[in-house]
Amino acid sequence: MEVKAVYKYARISAKKMRDVAQEIQGLSVSQATDILSYTPKKGAYLLNKTLKSALANAENNAELSVDTLVVKSVMVDEGPTMRRTMPRARGSANMIRKRTSHITVILADQEG
Structure with a gap:
């Protein structure tokens, strides 16, 4: 069985x-x-939250055992881009x- 979580509009490219x-x-x-908690990047923190x-x-909705779960896929899609202007010389x-970006994490039961 597959379970997913989606983090939309994450402020990272x-x-x-x-x-x-x-x-x-x-x-x-x-x-x-373990890997995400020791990776010193903003993306690792956001992905750890989604995981x-x-x-x-x-655990709560599908009532699956946590020990047998595997990260089946992680999809990162582009979200909307906010545009701002920065003043430069001569007007x-x-x-x-x-x-x-939109982050989607899909977990599945381990086969075998």
């Missing part, structure tokens, strides 16, 4: 988030939590793009 997400795919939940949410969904302005 999808490109930075995907580097962290690739590290935990296919691992057990305990290994993934804990998926774990709580599995011109540059665009600042504050990117967001």
Whole structure:
């Protein structure tokens, strides 16, 4: 059985988030939590929150055993981009793009 958790509008670019997400795919939940807690990146913190949410969904809603769960997939999609302007010389302005992303974590029972 599969359980998922979604974190929408996370204030980090999808490109930075995907580097962290690739590290935990296919691992057990305990290994993934250990790796994320010792990774010094903002994306690791946000992904750890989403992983804990998926774990709580599995435990409370689907009544699955936490020990047998594996990270089946982690999808990071681009969210909407907030656009801000930064004043520059001679009355011109540059665009600042504050990117967001949507994080989806899917957990599944370990096969075998």
